[in-house]
Amino acid sequence: xxxxxxxxxxxxxxxxVRHPENEHFLEERxxxxxxxxxxxxxxxxxxRLVNDKVPFRLTISLSxxxxxxxxxxxxxxxxxxxxxxxxxxxxxxxxxxxxSPFHKTALMYQHRFRQAKYLFxxxxxxxxxxxxxKYRDLGYLEVITCPATHGYLPLMMVQPETVRAQIATAxxxxxxxxGTLPPGIWLSECGYAPGIDDLLxxxxxxxxxTDTHGVLFASRRPRFGVFAPIYCPSGVAAFGRDVESSKxxxxxxxxxxxxxxxxxxxxxxGFDLDYDYIKPYIHPDGIRINTGxxxxxxxxxxxxxEPYVFEWADHKAAMHAGNFMFNRxxxxxxxxxxxxxxxxxxxxxxxxxxxxxWFEGPLWxxxxxxxxxxxxxxxxxxxxxxxxTRFPCNQVARPCASSWGNKGYHETWLNQANGWMYRxxxxxxxxxxxxxxxxPEASGLQRRALNQAGRELVLxxxxxxxxxxxxxxxxxxxxSRTKSHLRNVLKLTAQIKENHIDEGWLSxxxxxxxIFPRLDYSWYQSHYRPDFS
Amino acid sequence: xxxxxxxxxGFLIIFLFAGAFLLxxxxxxxxxxxxxxxxxxxxxxxxxxxxxxxxxxxxxxxIPSEVMPQPQEPEEELPGKYNIDRLVLMARDPHWLxxxxxxxxxxxxxxxxxxxxxxxxxxxxxLRIYDVTGTDFEKQSTFEYTxxxxxxxxxxxxxxxxxxxxxxxxxxxxxxxxxxFITLLRSNVVSTPRASLSEQADEEWMWIENLYQxxxxxxxxxxxxxxxxxxxxxxxxxxxxxxxxxxxxxT
Numbered sequence: 039x040x041x042x043x044x045x046x047x048x049x050x051x052x053x054x055v056r057h058p059e060n061e062h063f064l065e066e067r068x069x070x071x072x073x074x075x076x077x078x079x080x081x082x083x084x085x086r087l088v089n090d091k092v093p094f095r096l097t098i099s100l101s102x103x104x105x106x107x108x109x110x111x112x113x114x115x116x117x118x119x120x121x122x123x124x125x126x127x128x129x130x131x132x133x134x135x136x137x138s139p140f141h142k143t144a145l146m147y148q149h150r151f152r153q154a155k156y157l158f159x160x161x162x163x164x165x166x167x168x169x170x171x172k173y174r175d176l177g178y179l180e181v182i183t184c185p186a187t188h189g190y191l192p193l194m195m196v197q198p199e200t201v202r203a204q205i206a207t208a209x210x211x212x213x214x215x216x217g218t219l220p221p222g223i224w225l226s227e228c229g230y231a232p233g234i235d236d237l238l239x240x241x242x243x244x245x246x247x248t249d250t251h252g253v254l255f256a257s258r259r260p261r262f263g264v265f266a267p268i269y270c271p272s273g274v275a276a277f278g279r280d281v282e283s284s285k286x287x288x289x290x291x292x293x294x295x296x297x298x299x300x301x302x303x304x305x306x307x308g309f310d311l312d313y314d315y316i317k318p319y320i321h322p323d324g325i326r327i328n329t330g331x332x333x334x335x336x337x338x339x340x341x342x343x344e345p346y347v348f349e350w351a352d353h354k355a356a357m358h359a360g361n362f363m364f365n366r367x368x369x370x371x372x373x374x375x376x377x378x379x380x381x382x383x384x385x386x387x388x389x390x391x392x393x394x395x396w397f398e399g400p401l402w403x404x405x406x407x408x409x410x411x412x413x414x415x416x417x418x419x420x421x422x423x424x425x426x427t428r429f430p431c432n433q434v435a436r437p438c439a440s441s442w443g444n445k446g447y448h449e450t451w452l453n454q455a456n457g458w459m460y461r462x463x464x465x466x467x468x469x470x471x472x473x474x475x476x477x478p479e480a481s482g483l484q485r486r487a488l489n490q491a492g493r494e495l496v497l498x499x500x501x502x503x504x505x506x507x508x509x510x511x512x513x514x515x516x517x518s519r520t521k522s523h524l525r526n527v528l529k530l531t532a533q534i535k536e537n538h539i540d541e542g543w544l545s546x547x548x549x550x551x552x553i554f555p556r557l558d559y560s561w562y563q564s565h566y567r568p569d570f571s
Numbered sequence: 572x573x574x575x576x577x578x579x580x581g582f583l584i585i586f587l588f589a590g591a592f593l594l595x596x597x598x599x600x601x602x603x604x605x606x607x608x609x610x611x612x613x614x615x616x617x618x619x620x621x622x623x624x625x626x627x628x629x630x631x632x633x634i635p636s637e638v639m640p641q642p643q644e645p646e647e648e649l650p651g652k653y654n655i656d657r658l659v660l661m662a663r664d665p666h667w668l669x670x671x672x673x674x675x676x677x678x679x680x681x682x683x684x685x686x687x688x689x690x691x692x693x694x695x696x697x698l699r700i701y702d703v704t705g706t707d708f709e710k711q712s713t714f715e716y717t718x719x720x721x722x723x724x725x726x727x728x729x730x731x732x733x734x735x736x737x738x739x740x741x742x743x744x745x746x747x748x749x750x751x752f753i754t755l756l757r758s759n760v761v762s763t764p765r766a767s768l769s770e771q772a773d774e775e776w777m778w779i780e781n782l783y784q785x786x787x788x789x790x791x792x793x794x795x796x797x798x799x800x801x802x803x804x805x806x807x808x809x810x811x812x813x814x815x816x817x818x819x820x821x822t
Contacts, residue, residue, distance in 0.1 A: 196659055196759060232762075255765040259772045269777045431778040439662065439764035447664035447764055457727060460661070461671045465653050521649055528650070 042370025253278030359405035665735030
């Protein structure tokens with residue numbers, strides 16, 4: 039047996055952004071950029087590892103909005119158009135930078151974008167989702183879910199029905215596209231409050247993750263700290279995040295991604311190049327945006343930036359992977375002396391950090407996995423399910439309400455910038471529950487309206503909006519999305535009550551906000567309990 | 572007529588010059604309209620001298636703010652009131668609660684009916700905070716409480732209780748000058764999260780296979796070492812390092 043276990047968890051999520059009415063919606067690019075820079079590169083990492091017969095176990099949470107976007111034909115088509123345009127720009131760049139220190143990097147982008155197009159269209163037939171399913175089926179990944187629209191559950195617990203509906207929706211779409219019940223769940227932002235685990239248990243979800251203090255500050259002192267999971271009284275396991283491993287990767291200052299040889303995120307040709315030249319590749323209204331082509335390395339802390347050299351960055355990624363492994367080995371060896379069983383180090387990350395923000399992130403991950411396999415036997419990669427199979431007996435304690443947001447509790451999602459939302463969200467939630475209870479057997483137009491009200495409600499509940507308001511990024515968009523979905527719930531529920539449903543308007547909503555076509559309003563009924571028999 | 576022609580040509584030339592001048596002016600204006608970000612690679616595309624690429628100095632590295640290009644339609648605002656009675660309490664962190672409320676017109680009218688038409692104006696709105704830890708609020712009659720004077724316009728409040736791992740319930744009411752307090756709304760009960768290691772060191776263990784089975788037993792020796800070790804770390808838990816999403820570095 040190894041001295042310790044390492045559970046790497048990648049949480050993949052983006053808010054549901056789909057605007058059929060406008061092909062050039064800036065916020066839609068979040069998804070396209072993440073596909074090119076994060077999701078496809080991760081799949082390539084898995085492919086190379088499998089080809090080289092390197093065994094590994096990773097946990098990936100696929101958020102329901104992300105699954106919905108992966109499988110949406112409109113977004114698939116638009117992504118293809120986006121790539122087409124990007125390849126055109128990369129081709130031009132190869133010519134423009136000829137004989138300059140940027141040329142090699144330009145060639146790299148050209149190659150990457152062409153490869154993305156090939157993977158997207160030819161290998162995965164536009165179904166990026168299937169890539170993750172494939173490696174899950176092959177036994178390399180443990181794929182878990184997260185609440186339907188990444189709702190921040192602790193602040194929804196005043197209406198457990200709406201929390202249950204978030205989970206029911208998530209479990210349903212996971213089953214639809216991955217063919218099985220999700221074994222566990224990533225609670226949005228690690229947001230936990232007592233009682234949530236009881237709802238998870240209804241859906242046979244066996245585990246979730248909390249931030250360090252979620253487990254550490256549990257109702258009873260955890261014997262092994264965060265280095266073993268605890269069971270909630272409901273029997274659902276809570277895995278606590280390890281601080282050290284997070285800090286090494288996350289911290290903007292001390293973390294690996296800030297290394298001088300890594301690619302500089304903020305020097306994008308969408309902002310740097312001559313307006314007339316770049317115009318066809320930025321927003322049609324002339325708004326400069328990130329194209330994804332960046333030629334500089336971080337260099338240092340000043341504005342002086344030097345050209346990116348891939349080989350140097352590659353070398354650093356390997357070094358950092360070695361350093362990360364070394365530190366985890368030390369940690370495991372040290373902890374194993376204090377525990378009667380091998381310690382478990384849980385290292386969860388937002389997947390979009392890898393590739394999009396930290397360009398070399400996927401490469402680092404690949405080096406790490408290879409090194410763990412070839413260079414040592416202190417550490418072993420593990421997933422939560424594997425761990426619980428090996429160590430089914432764990433300490434019982436109720437985790438502490440917590441999140442991995444700023445200050446560790448709920449403040450990021452409840453403060454002066456976004457606190458106003460909750461009176462509306464809770465009112466809309468109450469309306470939804472009341473109507474679902476009142477109409478046990480709705481059919482026809484009434485059923486459609488109830489289902490759509492449920493969709494609008496979950497969309498309004500995305501934690502992403504509250505987060506954007508809190509951090510001051512794309513606030514207008516977050517405000518407009520929250521308000522419009524809330525208005526739609528209020529209007530739909532009013533129409534249902536008055537028995538006067540505007541079918542044309544309902545149809546337009548069903549087309550526009552088409553997430554979760556299988557969402558069933560009955561999931562909001564107070565007595566609803568899932569039946570998986 | 573012959574004398575007119577030179578004049579004509581003269582004017583024509585002046586016009587042409589003026590036109591050309593204006594055109595240039597306009598172009599310059601276009602130039603100034605360009606985004607102010609430095610564009611270090613502004614040289615003609617064909618003539619790239621490699622040394623120029625080796626060192627580059629950017630004037631600024633401001634974070635690109637993503638602007639909304641969509642025309643902002645005047646959006647219908649959400650209702651300010653739903654005309655219901657409710658007082659909802661949430662625990663934000665170990666030290667703070669958040670409450671929002673709405674007092675319906677009916678309840679206000681009832682108050683006036685019961686206490687007189689001027690009672691509303693003669694009383695002050697108050698938030699009363701009860702510590703109900705370990706008790707049943709409905710059954711017990713006396714509780715320690717703290718009053719917060721609020722304004723008539725307030726419909727939400729951040730309440731600093733400063734007490735982790737306690738349970739609270741609050742009421743919104745009116746307080747008369749003689750100290751008499753009339754409850755209008757009562758909230759749900761919430762508990763603040765812990766902010767430290769639990770004092771409870773006894774252990775309960777559970778063994779899970781297919782059925783949820785509980786086996787309780789005590790470990791004789793606890794390992795204070797590891798608890799200390801982690802507590803030491805907890806002191807430096809950099810909770811903010813994991814700001815979610817893409818924006819981690821932009822905030």
